[in-house]
Amino acid sequence: MQIGEVAARTELSLRTIRHYEETGLAVPSARSQGGFRLYTEGDVARLMVIRRMKPLGFTLDRMRELLAATDRLDEHAGSGPPEGREREELLESLRGFEEAARQRTADLRTQLARAEEFTTTLHERIERIERIDPIRTGRSGEESEGGPHPELTAPA
DSSP states (O other), rough: BBHHHHHHHHHHHHHHHHHHHHHHOOOOOOOTOOEEOOOOOOHHHHHHHHHHGGGGTOHHHHHHHHHHHHHOOOOOOOOOOOOOHHHHHHHHHHHHHHHHHHHHHHHHHHHHHHHHHHHHHHHHHHHHHHHHOTGGGGGTTTOSSSOGGGGGGGGO
């Protein structure tokens, strides 16, 4: 498939896909006679791994490390997948990535909970203010006269 279809399937921009190619993270499997990038399902799967790592804060170098480890573990041509010590080292590396992803996911859940709490607090404050004086607060929170309402100040 061409880059436009890959972009639609992965929800990545063309620029991002090209950037990943330039950095060696996700190189298209082939090029058409006209020079268009051609991608396989495996290429799309690789881009999805990268897309999933990005919000977890993995750097391009760390992404490259993970992809190299999974490529080696998945290798079927030539010498086949690694065995013995190399296999254990690669699996240990993957375990490290898994733990880092779990920790970052937990951190993001905490941040999301705080953001949701803040959103709820704002919503409740708006509802309180609108109940007190719906006419005067209907103008983007501006006051008409008489100074600020005590409800507009932070709770004690």
